[in-house]
Amino acid sequence: MSHVAEELRADITRLNVGLGERAYDILIGPGLFHEAGERIARLRPGARVGIVTDRHVAERHLATVEAALRAAGLTPTPVIVEPGEKSKCFRVFEEVVDALLAARIERRDVVLALGGGVVGDLAGFAAAALRRGVDFVQAPTSLLAQVDSSVGGKTGINSRHGKNLVGAFHQPILVLADSAALDTLPLREFRSGYAEVAKYGLIDNAPFFAWLERKWQEVFAGGPARIEAIATSCASKAAVVARDEKETGDRALLNLGHTFGHALEAGAGFSQRLLHGEAVAVGMAQAFRFSARQGLCSPEDALRVAAHLKTVGLPTRIRDIPGDLPDTDGLMDLIAQDKKVSRGALTFILARGIGRSFIARDVDPAELRAFLEAERGAI
Amino acid sequence: MSHVAEELRADITRLNVGLGERAYDILIGPGLFHEAGERIARLRPGARVGIVTDRHVAERHLATVEAALRAAGLTPTPVIVEPGEKSKCFRVFEEVVDALLAARIERRDVVLALGGGVVGDLAGFAAAALRRGVDFVQAPTSLLAQVDSSVGGKTGINSRHGKNLVGAFHQPILVLADSAALDTLPLREFRSGYAEVAKYGLIDNAPFFAWLERKWQEVFAGGPARIEAIATSCASKAAVVARDEKETGDRALLNLGHTFGHALEAGAGFSQRLLHGEAVAVGMAQAFRFSARQGLCSPEDALRVAAHLKTVGLPTRIRDIPGDLPDTDGLMDLIAQDKKVSRGALTFILARGIGRSFIARDVDPAELRAFLEAERGAI
């Protein structure tokens, strides 16, 4: 990763994702959507741009982006889908691909994903499949999308058999993370995305976690701390991706909190009752408590993790989640079904301390069960 | 390309497609489907194998392949689609992906395409998209699939906007071309595939074309000449693919006869009235006649091309196609719409002689029109 500032406004941070000939820039800063046209035109002058977005985001940001593209001599065509996870399905995928073809997007043109992770995953897979691959630009508008889903090249849709089971690895040619665009994001969505920001500190960057403990209010408020938090998060993810593009090795660290988290999301029926980042927050707190119980990390670290998540308003225990959830056996079943569990052995991301996470490949199901049972009893 | 015979029956030819770490073997010979199990098990021992096939092929070859897989300790699950181009659509794509997920095909498992080009393209795209890419084996059962569609890694489906507009580049890990499986192929389908065989001679292998002129009856009858024709064709295509995997340069030579051909197929409504290879046969004859008219190649070569295609029973002129077709202006419109025509300039594959094809990037539309008009008048 390199931070280069030349020909950029002082308040814009540039990261470069090093993937050889498919290397690309991530730009982070306020007002970037106003510059979307010149930035894309520099890479693909005169291109047609299919803008895939959802209705919420279109109402707030589409006019800005469209005007910027036109001003730079590009030809935008919006493709608007309904907001929400339901749009990551075969039917909407077909609609988007057909709309991009109707907009005559060809090999030298561009698909622009303007939205949260749903739009990014859907549009990215459409770009990967359209004419077997057209160029793709990410303009993430949720915090989760800016720090996580827009980096790494994973795209896809859901099937009736589960989430993200159909898709492609398709790297963008550019990521434009307009940090000011997050001001229109509902607070609960922002907070949910923040769980992933904290995750990067917990994985391997203890100073970043400590910085977040001091600066989180500024991150929520906007301004330089927000840009720095996004940039540090992106840089972490991009570094892992560059090392391990196809997720065979330590990219798995990014799943910290996600095995517990997915079981809880599934238990809550993947509903608005529990957002992804909220589930990850509970999952990370659990991963640290389980690590402490196993004598891997200090109880103080586990408490410190939970305390910070709680301070920003995130849940940290199963009982923080409204409504009913499966019992311990039900959760164990959901954990076993999780795709990160391969051929019997339970693989978990555990921690030896804040910033010292590791891949534990042989977690004993009995100990896990006992932990979950104890969690249920805990006040 | 290398021809290595070790540990193979004498009547089996092995080609290796050199794509670095994604290099793979193409095996060609009679009875290979009986060995499908051991050959796949050698690469992916114990794997589950989702066999995508169509009803025609299933009736004739599925039992053999399934038994062979089971005998080698693999776990096959058939996924049977309706025969015909209509199955290359979003709806059937979703059905196939869902069926493969229901069969619990995971990252280390295999999708096997058992069928013609339709099944290969559909199953290949499903394999590419399933969990963002699972391994894929081609068991082509039509001549066209054995010499063309199974080599090169192009996979995909059609959209309402046109053919093959949605898909992925996804290389197989193995191609098993059972030359005896072609014995159940309807003669007209065999002949249509033969047009693509002849194409490889016309592109850059004049001795091969001359060999086909002498040996074509043996190719149709089966036996060593058939294997040799398939192997030479595959080797030609594989060499081009290895040089130019993503179709940016001279892979375009493989489109000899295809720009005219596609216009005719479109004109005939992509119906059984005109099979793809039949259209390509007319297209190749036209490409040579147009080249002769332009003074690029000798009239004798153009006559020789048409004579051979005619001898095997393929059409060589528009009037050989039953039913109505668009007039010259209609054909010109269809040619202009063809995806090989980029931004105004007409790109064609023309020839300086048999085996001396080249990419002509600036064909004058007026001369083309005059040629088509003259063709119409010709007896």
Ligand SMILES: NC(=O)c1ccc[n+]([C@@H]2O[C@H](COP(=O)([O-])OP(=O)(O)OC[C@H]3O[C@@H](n4cnc5c(N)ncnc54)[C@H](O)[C@@H]3O)[C@@H](O)[C@H]2O)c1
């Ligand atoms: N590809 C990856 O690597 C990856 C990684 C993590 C998550 N994901 C995927 O990301 C998705 C979740 O992403 P998400 O949390 O962004 O969800 P989302 O895209 O559904 O966005 C959340 C909500 O916020 C709205 N929204 C987004 N930006 C807004 C803005 N600036 N102003 C107002 N409203 C806005 C959306 O319309 C939606 O209602 C999931 O489908 C998940 O599978 C993918």
Ligand SMILES: NC(=O)c1ccc[n+]([C@@H]2O[C@H](COP(=O)([O-])OP(=O)(O)OC[C@H]3O[C@@H](n4cnc5c(N)ncnc54)[C@H](O)[C@@H]3O)[C@@H](O)[C@H]2O)c1
């Ligand atoms: N991916 C590529 O690079 C590439 C290249 C060329 C063509 N294609 C695609 O290939 C498709 C055409 O392939 P095709 O000509 O094989 O068509 P196909 O798959 O429809 O097969 C033709 C017919 O023959 C039947 N059949 C196949 N094998 C048989 C056998 N051994 N015995 C009896 N019946 C058999 C099929 O059921 C079908 O009815 C088109 O969709 C075309 O776009 C792809």
Ligand SMILES: [Zn+2]
């Ligand atoms: Zn996450």
Ligand SMILES: [Zn+2]
């Ligand atoms: Zn063809």
